[in-house]
Amino acid sequence: xxxxxxxxxxxxxxxxxxxxxxxxxxxxxxxxxxxxxxxxxxxxxxxxxxxxxxxxxxxxxxxxxxxxxxxxxxxxxxxxxxxxxxxxxxxxxxxxxxxxxxxxxxxxxxxxxxxxxxxxxxxxxxxxxxxxxxxxxxxxxxxxxxxxxxxxxxxxxxxxxxxxxxxxxxxxxxxxxxxxxxxxxxxxxxxxxxxxxxxxxxxxxxxxxx
Amino acid sequence: xxxxxxxxxxxxxxxxxxxxxxxxxxxxxxxxxxxxxxxxxxxxxxxxxxxxxxxxxxxxxxxxxxxxxxxxxxxxxxxxxxxxxxxxxxxxxxxxxxxxxxxxxxxxxxxxxxxxxxxxxxxxxxxxxxxxxxxxxxxxxxxxxxxxxxxxx
Numbered sequence: 001x002x003x004x005x006x007x008x009x010x011x012x013x014x015x016x017x018x019x020x021x022x023x024x025x026x027x028x029x030x031x032x033x034x035x036x037x038x039x040x041x042x043x044x045x046x047x048x049x050x051x052x053x054x055x056x057x058x059x060x061x062x063x064x065x066x067x068x069x070x071x072x073x074x075x076x077x078x079x080x081x082x083x084x085x086x087x088x089x090x091x092x093x094x095x096x097x098x099x100x101x102x103x104x105x106x107x108x109x110x111x112x113x114x115x116x117x118x119x120x121x122x123x124x125x126x127x128x129x130x131x132x133x134x135x136x137x138x139x140x141x142x143x144x145x146x147x148x149x150x151x152x153x154x155x156x157x158x159x160x161x162x163x164x165x166x167x168x169x170x171x172x173x174x175x176x177x178x179x180x181x182x183x184x185x186x187x188x189x190x191x192x193x194x195x196x197x198x199x200x201x202x203x204x205x206x207x208x209x210x
Numbered sequence: 211x212x213x214x215x216x217x218x219x220x221x222x223x224x225x226x227x228x229x230x231x232x233x234x235x236x237x238x239x240x241x242x243x244x245x246x247x248x249x250x251x252x253x254x255x256x257x258x259x260x261x262x263x264x265x266x267x268x269x270x271x272x273x274x275x276x277x278x279x280x281x282x283x284x285x286x287x288x289x290x291x292x293x294x295x296x297x298x299x300x301x302x303x304x305x306x307x308x309x310x311x312x313x314x315x316x317x318x319x320x321x322x323x324x325x326x327x328x329x330x331x332x333x334x335x336x337x338x339x340x341x342x343x344x345x346x347x348x349x350x351x352x353x354x355x356x357x358x359x360x361x362x363x
Contacts, residue, residue, distance in 0.1 A: 014266050
């Protein structure tokens with residue numbers, strides 16, 4: 001099975017290893033997740049496991065969500081995602097998966113929604129360097145400069161990087177090392193940062209990076 | 211709730227108890243040093259001039275004068291490499307950060323010693339105070355009862 005779970009970012013801190021080195025870690029509240037649906041090649045054309053994390057009040061769920069959860073005797077979930085599988089799995093609908101799944105896993109990929117930054121300029125959004133601080137530059141220090149040639153083609157080419165909305169987009173960080181698992185508190189500790197604010201929902205998968 | 215989980219993680223890598231020391235104290239910091247397979251302890255002696263951070267990130271700065279040159283080392287309190295912190299002498303200071311010591315040299319670096327009563331002594335004092343208070347309350351109660359009895363008669 002391609003190991004995957006849903007969770008929530010708790011925050012970052014640092015912990016010490018026995019030899020005294022400190023490790024910057026992100027704490028994730030990972031699971032328990034309910035298997036809402038198992039997708040199979042025959043029926044759906046692909047193999048996947050649909051997971052749900054974090055209960056939602058029934059009155060706030062739609063009829064569709066309630067019905068979907070009722071099929072496996074579960075509460076409606078706030079965060080529902082599929083984890084793609086390469087073949088049939090031994091997971092059954094209604095089963096509860098916990099962070100113990102990651103026991104044998106060394107590295108994971110984490111997908112979430114990055115922090116929204118609103119409308120930003122090109123320096124923050126695309127890493128442009130701006131214009132000079134001196135030598136006659138007039139109030140254009142953080143400008144993008146030229147956005148293309150002049151008379152030919154007489155237009156700005158498509159795809160030229162410009163200011164605009166930045167962040168609040170799906171983002172994946174790959175190959176994060178699993179530092180520790182705390183099964184009692186459903187915690188997963190990863191080395192490094194993950195997308196989104198504390199409290200943001202995340203999908204954690206066994207890494208596909210070799 | 212989020213913070214509760216974070217503190218669970220932090221507590222697991224914090225030392226259960228940290229030796230008590232204050233700003234201005236002259237301390238011996240016992241630092242574990244690995245040389246190949248052998249581990250030995252090196253002692254770094256100096257004045258604590260700052261303490262910062264919280265949780266696992268708490269740090270403290272120890273300043274000493276080596277061959278006429280000021281040397282400062284910043285240690286993480288909860289690092290397993292810090293074996294012990296022993297207070298040798300307490301200094302009388304009125305600041306949380308003693309960065310002003312950096313501008314000083316020679317005799318003016320010295321801090322006046324602060325003599326603190328030992329923990330046992332303060333406890334004994336507190337106990338004595340509690341006893342006195344209890345005695346006072348008892349006499350007061352007896353007196354009140356006596357007056358009440360007199361009134362009843």
